[in-house]
Amino acid sequence: MSGTHRRATVGRAALVALLVATTLTIAAPAHAASAFTPVADSFVTSADPGTNFGTRTYLKADGSPRQVAYLRFDVQGIAPGTPAVLRLYAESSVRAGVEAHEVSDNGWAENTLTYANAPAVGAALDASGPVTTGTWVSLNVTAMVTGDGPVTVALTTTDDTSVRITSREGPNKPQLVPAPPSPSPFVVTRSSGSYQAVSQTSGQTYAGSLKLVVESAVHDLNGSGGGTVQFTAGVFDLGADYFKLVQVTDITFVGAGVDETVIRNYNSTASDTEPFNFTGAFGVTVRDLTVSAGGPTRSTSDALDFDEGNNVLVERVKVIAARGRGIVFDGKNAGWTSTGNTIRDCVIVGVSGDGIELLASSGDRVSGCLITDVGGHGIQINKSSPIADQPNKKANRNVITANTITQAGQDGINVTSGDDNEITGNTITDSSDDTSGRDGIRITSTDAVSCDGNRVWGNRATDDQTTRTQKYGLNIASALCHSTVVGSDNVFTGNLVGPIRDVGTGTSYPSASR
Secondary structure (H helix, E strand, O other): OOHHHHHHHHOOOOOOOOOOOOOOOOOOOOOHHHOEOOOEEEEEEOOOOOOOOOOOOEEEEEEOOEEEEEEEEEEOOOOOOOOEEEEEEEOOOEOOOOEEEEEOOOOOOOOOOOOOOOOOOOOEEEEOOOEOOOOEEEEEOHHHOOOOEEEEEEEEOOOOOOEEEEOOOOOOOOEEEEOOOOOOOEEEEEEOOEEEEEEOOOOOEEEEOHHHHHHHHHHHHHOOOOEEEEEOOEEEEOOOOOEEEEEEEOEEEEOOOOOOEEEEEEOOOOOOOOOEEEEEEEOOEEEEEEEEEEOOOOOOOOOEEEEEEEOOEEEEEEEEEOOOOOEEEEOOOOOOOOEOOEEEOOEEEOOOOOOEEEEOOEOOEEEOOEEEOOOOOOEEEEOOOOOOOOOOOOOOOOEEEOOEEEOOOOOOEEEEOOOOOEEEOOEEEOOOOOOOOOOOEEEEOOOOOOEEOOEEEOOEEEOOOOOOOOOEEEEEOOOOEEOOEEOOOOEOOOOOOEEEEEOOEOOEOOOOOO
């Protein structure tokens, strides 16, 4: 399923699957008294298209052969728009999890339903992620509850191993319940080498590894429309683990302050191991903490990675180690958007790759950050590769302002095949610290993709080292960079070769700043 489709169908109260460790005791849903149980349920299979399974004590879903479970509820007394959760008891495990789908036809009967006559499966409402035997799985089905009356939901999986769910004839019946009130905030603490996340409103407590307690808290908040995960002062150690955060909406991760709260991990595997690893982040905030992502250099394993990040705020975050980049927003994969993000007042020091990269990400703002001694570019605005799902997707209309960048390994600020980006009021010194021939600000093109209408105002890009390394203050390095605007209020003196190199097309140098 594409990121765009998932975001549209899951909505602002999207749920991440509850994958509960076996060390926790899982009770039946607390809201059982107000729950609706199915008035009919069954499953169908393509392997036996004429057979009815309506009397079974379990339901099944499978990707091959295709098996689909159907459940019908008679909803009464829930106002339209009320968050609604489908709770299912898993009798088996499945790695791909289950998806809930809307079904518009409520006319089927439990004792006659077969694969041959089953109603069509509609749009996906939510996906669970991996399912573990003996746990309750929660799925957000708010979109299908529009008032009193019958509603049907279908369950599918893409896995070729079937998953069994207890039916209404079994002991742990499926339940459709109003979503519980928000448990926000969860406060995360460390005690005697273990971690706890405790809801300050409901008292819900998760104990165990840092990964478990934070991901469990995020699950609960996501299902309640958002909220806060608050870390106290101290060092929070993921070990070799990392937070895997999927389709997260309106959640704030907040520490006690930079250098007061430290989130760290260390991993040497050949895979992405970001402490904050988001796939789908909408209205997320990360602030007031330090992140250390240790391990051998790996170009795409970062400290904070926002794949499909939209309207995200990262503020007062310090990154002191990363195998790859410090902070990255990525919009290149199929169906992804990445736009409207803000990074401000952050500190990034000593990371292996770029300090910040906006990769196929547009309409973002980076301001007031201090970036020093990074191995790559201080800040990079970059198109996607020619072989990406969205090939050569540009990063446009970003604002990079009032940042201080020193001793970047490559360019201080690099714009590659992006349009209408604004570079204003930045101070850049001593770039090209690790790779020779790089510049304070470089605007360039790759793969014959143009870079048009970028604006450079009020910056200072110079080299004050005894042995200078920063080649030019500004290098417009490609004839495919059209109509760049370079203000007269830039200061580009004191560099190794010269202030400006311009091989662009139609560059303008207005005598007054904007």
